Amino acid sequence: MPRFVQGSIAVLLATFLIQTAATAQDPTLESRKTEYVRAVTRGAALMPWQSPGVSEQERAFREEIERRKDALLAHSATVNHPVLYLPDSIARARAATESNERATKWLDSQLSIASYVISQPSGWIDSMIPEEAPANGYGFTCPKCVGVKSQEAVGHTLAQWSYKEPDTLKCAECGQAYPDPAFPESATLELPRLGRRIGYYLNDAERANPDDRSGKLAWHWVGHPIHVSFTGFIRERKIGFMIGAARSTAFAYAFTGDVRYAAATRDILVRYARCYRNWPYRDYWDTYADCDPMYAAWHDRSLPIEWKRHLCEDAYAKDSVEKAAMLRDFWGAGRAHPSTDGIGNLSFLCEAYDLTCTAADATGAPVWSVADRTIVERDLLLEYTMGAEPYLGGANKADIYNNKSPRVYSAMASVAKCLGITEMAVTALTGYERVRDASFNYDGFSVESPAYNNMYLGSLLDVPETLHGFVWPDAAQTGRAPVDYYTSDPKLKLMYRAVLWTLSSEGTYLPLSDTNSGAKPSVSLPQMGLRHYPDLFEGTLPALGAANMTEYALFNLEESALQKDTGLALPETCFPAWQTAVLRHGSSKTPATLALPFNPSGGHRHTDNLALFYRANGRAVLDDLGYVGDMPVNSWIHSTESHNLIVVDDAAQRAKDRIAEFSFMATSPMASVVEATSNAYAQCTEYRRRVVLIKGPDEKTFVVDLFRASGGKKHAFRICTEYAASDTADASLSVTGVTMPPEPQLPQVGASLAREDIFGLRDVRAATPDGDAWQATWRDAEGAYRMWMLSPCNRVEASNGPAQRKIKEAGRRARYLDAVREGDNLTSTYFAIHEPAADANAFPITQAIRLDVPEAGPRAVAAKIETSFGVYYVFNDFDAPGEVDGIRFQGTFAVVRIAEGAPPHALSVGATALLYHGRGLENGPAQFAGNASRQDDSHLTLATQPPATWPAVSADAQAYVRAKVNGAWTGFPLAEVAGNTLTVKDYPLPELEAAELLATCYGALE
Known part of the structure; x- marks a missing residue:
């Protein structure tokens, strides 16, 4: 129960639960579950024993919600609108649009949509924000081309929609338009208590087996049956568009003063408020709650079964008559959108309201009536926010810190500032700090992957941004300073910096763990970074694709700052908590980047300790397939077997409780080296990799690779490269020093999601090397990669396997190669060189x-x-x-x-x-080590003194300190050694137990 629900509701609910518990003993009631599920999954509405209308528990709960809205608004601070876009920022942006081409284009795009909106006939807004329930776009499948041109459950990216043809969806692959009588929505899910219904398309297998409503024959998304509602998905698209349209009309008013735009904003928001209040609560696995949506949001795990509606019988498997649950909590549920309710859009709605709510016409008459403002504030802004509160732990709680919680805290920050609600500002800032401290480590990187780091920050950084300068109502009495995390929170800067330092030298995120290949930071991140931390971001935005005049830039940045281009001068580094080393060479458009991840367990991470990702000449020499959204192909991408590492006993690395440790690292202009170890395989006593990036002229590089493994019975040193993949021309794999059987033609699996087509290696051909040394060369029309193996193995295996990195790459295959050794209690030392060439004839x-x-x-x-x-x-x-x-x-x-x-x-x-x-x-002297005596954020004093002749490190080289944190070793870049005190840089020191420093020397041997 929410904290603010008191007395009478508790009694009502207790009575309800007692009654249902008593009747649960009735066999006839128990049989109702079977009867109910069978009927509802075949289109039934109210069951004979159901009473129509709102229940007493819903009514009482709603009354408490409305009383809390009363209290929040009654105690809100006075707000001088606009406050989310301050008048001086608006004036600055307006001036920019009169002199700057990019700013003018931005304004023209806003005015184009806004003018389209105000030119529409009466009733258009109602048709674009329908009362009917929207449906889920996750798992969208095109029934015409699935398995041929498109894959099952691709989702939103497969569906094309335009606001100028708002009642039609088109498949992005085959062009099929929906709805279409050839693909009828022949199944109906009724929500009789709310007076809503959703039509669904049934696939061929379901139509051929009408008695099987289990869900097993349905298409599946993330392991769950999913159905496509073309009309419901269209409604969701319309709703989403109108949120943006409200911003466009609000901006149009702010820049032109034309009250027609303010009136259009009002009409959109009022309509949205009236509909949002009554849209059913739903999850992204197609469950609907047939009750008051606010009640459902707060009681999503304990609904009467008659209030749960789903088209598949298996969706009710864990339910009882008395207690049924949505299939997903607010993480994957909501009203407007079934993932945290699309609550990021609430900030946009606040901005539209904030910019127009005080608009007046030429006579001075307000555009917004008191009733209009009231319904939007209560039934949209507060209703939207309060529906998210149970996910956070309850009213005024900030207990949750996962990667979707920042969306809620960001929205709360906007509502707090827009409506002057101090307690929501406190919750938003508390939530920011909770996520910062629980989901981000001391090195500024999250507990997940680069892409999910971006996901966290995309909303989390909005909290200190939105509430920057927020003045507390009691400031005069308490002396409490306005909110300013940019000066008070050093970790915030580290989080911003991690956005840059987790990029390849070409400006894309390292495709490590669940990170999409080729993904760049969200434009807002470097733009906000430039505003607040120009020492980090100045000159980088063109390389990051973030130099466009977005609305954030228009209001906050100068054009000259956006366009300044110094390229990306990213450092070589090792994140001590994320435990990923990044070596680099070059600064042009095709620099080299080498990454060695040895991450601890975490969310959205792969079982890939000591894998290599190596990019040079604009190609992935040693590839990491990254992430393809929530698609079945991820099972291969996540797996140990898809990565460039030693696969032991054909098994996966351990996913949990793995301990990886830093050994040493040093960087210099000539070469850089890093070594790490891991207990990723329980059967191995050693699993250790050392890689050296050799740096030649003209950004030429190659990698020397020493990989040791002890334990198990089979070691396979595996290569997966972008070169000679199935989507390249003139592709081949040749092996010198090994007589390999001929290669069969690569399989054409197309968009198939059959297990054998998306997981594992096939067409394996093997041969014994002629000697201990041999070479394998992958060639295509764009270049070549040669791997030199300088250590013995029992055989060489060449094969092909899945290599899809993006939705558009369905069926893509890579040519894999393994150097295999076998034996009892096996010990292997693989010594290899990875050598790319932009010209296949010029290694x-x-x-x-x-x-x-x-x-x-x-x-x-x-x-x-x-x-x-x-x-x-x-x-x-x-x-x-x-x-x-x-x-x-x-x-x-x-x-x-x-x-x-x-x-x-x-x-x-x-x-x-x-x-x-x-x-x-x-x-x-080779080593200086000791236990920690005392420390601060950047200094560590050891209990022992260094050797008398300890060498200084060359100014153009970088040494690393090996430090023990919570019983495991990691590394920090060394700034200075003064006696027995070590000074580190770049990262704050956590509490350390001990440290080791290997003598690092660089320079001429003279």
Whole structure:
């Protein structure tokens, strides 16, 4: 029960529950569930035992809701409208539209829609905001081309709709228009208590089996049966459009002063209020509540079964006669839209109201009557907000912090400021802080993925933005300062910065975990960032596709600031809490980015510890398929098997309770290196990957990859690349040093969602390598990628598998390759090089060989790599001194470059010796470690002193501190070592237990 429901309602509900509990013993009542479900799923309306009209419990509950609205409005602060767009901002924007082409285009687009609205005949607004119930667009399927041109349950992106042809939907793939008598809505879901009905299309299997209403034969979306209501989806589209139309007419009034636009805004909002108050509550799995929608929102888990309506019998499986539940809570439910009620739109409705509610005509007469303002404030703005409150824990609660909760807090912030409701402002700010502290780690990144980080921030950042400068009514008495989180909240800046630092160097999000391939930040994020943190965002907006004159920019930013273009100068970094390292090279349009995720478990994350994503020359050399919305193909995309890593025993990595740890990292202009470990496989005692990004001229790069695994009986070092995928021309995969069977033609699976077409590898062909070293080359018309394998394996397997990254890529296949080793209690050391080439005939590497260094110890691995821009020697884990071609090394890691006309250069980590023909480092300290003694946000003092000869780090290199947090190791970039005090930068230090620092040296070996 909501906190504000008192006395009489509690008695009424108790009486109701006692009565239903008593009658539950009646066998005839129990049989009613079967009778009811069978009847309703076949189109029945009121059952014989049901009474029409509003129940006493609904009536009493509604009365309490309305009394609370009275109280909120009675105690609201005085508001001088407009307040969401302040008069000086409006004047600034109006001036910009008179002199700036982009601003003029923005205004023209608003005026175009607004003028269209006011030119429509009487009744048009009512037809665009119908009283009839909207229906779900999630899972929309085109019955004409499903399985051929489109996939099942694609959803909104498959349906095209225009406000100029508002009663028609078209399939984006085949062009079929709906509704169409050839695809009739032959099933009806009745909501007799509300006087509503929804028509649905039944697919071929359902029509062929009319007695089976279980839902098993229906199309499915996210594992649940789903039905398409063309007319209901059209109503939802109309409703959504009219929210935007109300903003357009409000902006048109604000910029022109023409009261016709204000009157149109009023008419839209009043109509919306009248309809919203009565639209049924529904979820995105097609359940409707046949009762007062506010009552349903607050009691969605405990409705009488007669108030629950669904077209499928299985939807009632967990219900009893006394207690039935919606299939989804407010996360996937609402009235206007079945996902948090589309509550982000409430802010737009507030803006439209705020800009026009004080409008007056030429005579000074108000455009809005008191009655008009009252119905909009009560039955739209407050009604909308209060329907979301139970999801947050109740009235004035902010208990929820998941990735959809910011939508509610953002909407509350707008309502609070628009109507002067202080307690909603408090709830919004409390909710912001709750999400910030529970869903974002100390490094500024969320507990989910880059795309879902964007989802969080897309609404969450609106709270401090909307309430910035909010003056508390008691400020004069208490001295309480106006709201300003931009100066009082350092974590807010870290959250903004994470938007940038989780991008590839081309400005798209790293497609890690559930992140759409090619996705960019929502335009509002960098634009708000530019306004509040120009030191982070200045000059980046063109590269992010965020330099357009949006309404936010129009009111808050100068055109020159939007257009300033310095490109993206993103740093190499390792997020200490997200546990993802990002190495980079280059700053043009095709720079290189290498990411090594070793995330802990979290929402929307994949089982992909130590996978690689490598992008160079504008292509995904080592690809990550990312995320394709809520589609069945995600089962493969999420899986361990689709990633570039070692698959152990053909099994998935553990999804929960995995512990991944940072080993070391160092960056320099010549090369950068990072290593991490994970317990992702329970059967493995070691699962460790070290990658080195070699940086050549003209943004040429290649990656040296050392991957160790111990445990299990089968190790498959897997490659998945964008090169030679089924959507490329002149594609091929060839293997040198292995005689492979011929490749069969890639399968043409089209839009099929059959399990064998969207999960797993097929057409596997295998062969034994001729020796320990071999190469595989993927070629297509746009370039090539070559993988050098410099370590032994039992066999090489080539195959093809799903590679869909976007809705438009249905049926796309990639050519996968595995280097397989087998044996009991297996230990493998894979040593590979990943080499891309923009020109398939111009690879930079001319030769790569593994060096034999037995004197350096059993784990020592070394290679000599000859390239067009120099010779590179890579040394790993030399427990004892070893020497090759005049280079003597001992330690954890080093890379040495020998190039004509330049002195030898080296990057070393944890080295005690690195000499070139006797010159360089000898008998140096390799490590400095100790327990934490004291610390603050950026300083850590250890209980031990460093070695007397501890080396300083070159100014153009970056060393990392390995630090223990809650029993696990992560890393922080080092700023300075002063005695036994370490200073870190970029990230605040959490409470640490201990730290280790490997000596990092970079420069010429002279």
